[in-house]
Amino acid sequence: MRHGWRHIAVCAALLMAVLSSAAARADCSPWPAWEAFKSGYISGDGRVIDPMHADQRTVSEGQAYAMMFALIADDRASFDRLLAWTTNNLSRGDLAENLPAWLWGRREDGQAWGVLDPNAATDADVWLAYALLEAGRLWAEPKYERLADALIANIAKHEVIDLPGLGPTLVPAPHGFVFKDYARLNPSYLALQPLRRIGGHTGDPLWNAVTWSSRRVLLEGASRGVAGDWIEWRPREGFVPDTKTQGLGSYDAIRVYLWIGMLDAQDPDRGELLARYAPVAGLFSADGRPPTYIDIASGRTRGLASGGFSASFLPFFTAQGNFGAVAQQSLHLAVQTASDATFYYDQVLRLWGGGWSAGRYRFAADGGLVPAWSGCATR
Template identity: 45%
Template sequence: MTIRRRDALAAALLGPALSALPAHAQTSLGGCMPMGDWTSFAARHIQPDGRVIDFDTPQQHSTSEGQSYAMFFALVHDDRRNFERVLAWTEFNLSGGSLAQRLPAWQWGRKTDGGWGVLDPNPASDADLWIAYALLEAARLWDEPRYRTLGRALLALVVREEVVVLPGLGRMLLPWPKSLGKGPVWRLNASYLPLQLLRRFHQEEPTGPWNEIATNTVRMIGATAPQGFAPDWCGWSTEQKAFVVDPDKGATGGYDAIRVYLWAGMLSPQEPARATLLKSLYGPRRALEKSPAPPEYVDTGTGITRGTGPAGFSGALLPYLKAQDATAALAAQLARIPLDLGGTAPAGPRPLPYYERMLLLFAQGWLDGRYAFTKTGALQPQWRPACPSTRTA
């Protein structure tokens, strides 16, 4: 077992005694920190020019989501070189040269004519939030004012183009620009709305819509999880003045919703809405009392599950299970995570897909104490030298 997994398992089993320590000290108590997951991910997925590739797609595409997450993890690991080159590629290729003037296109890759470029110019608001967050926190942690200027400009674009007042609800972030939205049912996605980010934006812009959006997000999750499971998508009906089943995707929870549990699990214990969210999202914990693996899909209206979730789902649930003090389930999910995530061993298994790797980077990094979030959403990275024995996954 690697140092990374040994320390995480120790954190799970030590329980309350360990939780009394500072967040960054709960899982890695030595003089160095494991970095192998990030370095192997960057070596495989980040190209020299800063493009983050999802190799498991026919178009070998890159997404604004992938670029945003890579910026976040570069900051978590004090990796300024990768942060800057990922930012530069994103701005030039997805925003026409200026993130301050244009929200990034969500998809770029191989076109049908064999060329390369933007495949879908529409933005995705979750990526827009993560890019803005990474810029604001990089400005603070690295003392780089130009990042704050750019982050604030991007956030202003988000408010102008992606925040809408929904009758009967109030201000809310749409998954895409409001020019693409339409009533009487407005489509929403809880996984696009990490409460940590909304709290941080409120600190940056106290007169902005962020606290109202956070309140509405908590309300949305509670209203759309009758069996304790979050759906991938939902809707707000302006006629019923209520949250409803998404008209296109139905009540299924799967590859989007898995992030809702991840974001909730990583909330600061001082976050006022944390207990409410965890109480609303009891479904995965209950499911793992009966099964060794999380379901791949669930009908959130009935609670009926199908399929076995991949290793990335187990990873995404680690902070959630830690927050719920579900020690046995946490240990069981850790055991499902491959030791060689990136296929670094010559005869090892096929590398995990991009999305699973990202879920594991979030969850394992948090569990290992590489970073935490404050109650106001600020990032608390733990920058220490990398452990030499964990430079490969």
């Protein structure tokens, strides 16, 4: 065992040297992972395609994330194609007026293509607004900022609900999640970085209240230190495990650890959030693999997760200073690259976690995006 830990420590030291070197080189170099994602998942007209589903679907989340990656890569041409496709196909031609539909693809008749569910997805809308806001700032393009302002106003109007006992809260969608006695919430939709940036940009106290309720969901909704995919807010009981999904944490919840790990060191909630979720590391397999499913009430686990989960934990363990765990996740990530190649969501998680770990971008204390290319002498 002693030799095993010595090996991990050596791997960790080598890993940190590699990451530091990668970060130093990343400023102006192309981002190979982004180029691979573009060629594998994005059509020529800017549609992100999930090939794992028979309907060859596109989700608004994928469009928003891809726009973030394009901005991180300083790839304005791709950003504009993604934005145009989203506007024309998910927002009925006007993103300033219409929140994007969350699901588009091949209809059941197998012939026609179009919107399959017109409901919006709040996390996609927030990240889309954030991508536009930061594109306006970083590329000095006012039209992006104007569009962001319109989208932010629509989010506030349709996706922020004043929940009894919790206050103004981001609900998962305009329809279907708020009931007479309770609301279903998704903790992974509540990344603090874009909320802080939107609040600072607008100066609207509403967004400070939304950030505060999001903080409560993240802290109080994980009493055992494990994030759930969904959670229920009941004013008389507080946060309780979600009945519909049986209190599991999995493919949604993984993003909670990802967003927390990427908080700036000066973020006022970073320390408390890292401490709250520290127990999740004790649920990994003997060789350090994260589980696919966790029962948030009992802590029971099932399955070994894909490489994207390991990528998502890289920022989390780095922020905790647990470099042995960083080394383990990096090794798992490298081993599983080929087997996960067709899994759209896994590749998205790899871009988020791997890009941050390689120094491609970071988030400032005010939530602003700091891409590596912004520090280049020439572009």
